[in-house]
Amino acid sequence: MxxxxxxxxxxxxxxxxxxxxxxxxxxxxxxxxxxxxxxxxxxxxxxxxxxxxxxxxxxxxxxxxxxxxxxxVAVPQPAASPSYRIGGRGTPSTAIAVMSGTDRKGVWTIPPTFTSVAIMGGVEIDLTEARFEDAETTIQAFALMGGIDIFVPEDITVQVNGTGFMGAFENRAQDQAQPRPGAPLVKITGLAMMGGVEVKRRKPPKQKNKNKLIEE
Structure with missing residues (x-):
């Protein structure tokens, strides 16, 4: 189904x-x-x-x-709804990097609660092509002497409420997209201690035209 x-x-x-x-x-x-x-x-x-x-x-x-x-009769055409992103079973639920690096990107389904930890390492979370198990998702990001980059597409609503202590918890996605009815809501919270958590927008990848001739 x-x-x-x-x-x-x-x-x-x-x-x-x-x-x-x-x-x-x-x-x-x-x-x-x-x-x-x-x-x-x-x-x-x-x-x-x-x-x-x-x-x-x-x-x-x-x-x-x-x-x-x-x-x-100009029958109105409904605007494309981002609700197509909602549905499915979310896996995995964590991204942990200890003196190393890891990422979650591509086509994947994120569960209602997702935890990311970076200790002297780096984590990249890319939601550009992601689906969401529920309409509302919470990402808990904790960076200790490490960094976490979270990329969000333009068709989801983002709320960032993290704390930086001798570090930075930056929201670069604010005021770049208005909330849309039916759009997934992603709440990002957590702590950056002597490290950094950065949230920023990323446009979805453009579909390549396979029939387009490549000019020499």
């Missing part, structure tokens, strides 16, 4: 008074052009003002020229 949420049909979205009036104007113009009779206009107007969704309005201009249809 797929973990991805069903995409709602835009035609099920509710219409506003302005949407109804726009269709009514098109119908009036169509009658003036001789495309509709007075009786047909009245019948369709009754249905226009009783319409609740874009799906109710669409049939009322379906037999009119394409330009009139486009002017009458």
């Amino acid at each position: 797929s973990d991805l949420p069903a995409v709602p049909d835009p035609r099920d979205m509710r219409v506003s008074n302005d949407d109804r009036e726009r269709v009514a104007r098109v119908l009036h113009d169509s009658m003036a052009e001789g495309r509709l009779t007075v009786n047909e206009l009245e019948e369709r107007l009754d249905k226009v003002y009783a319409a609740k969704t874009f799906g109710d309005l669409e049939p009322l201009t379906r037999d009119l020229p394409a330009g009139n249809q486009a002017r009458a």
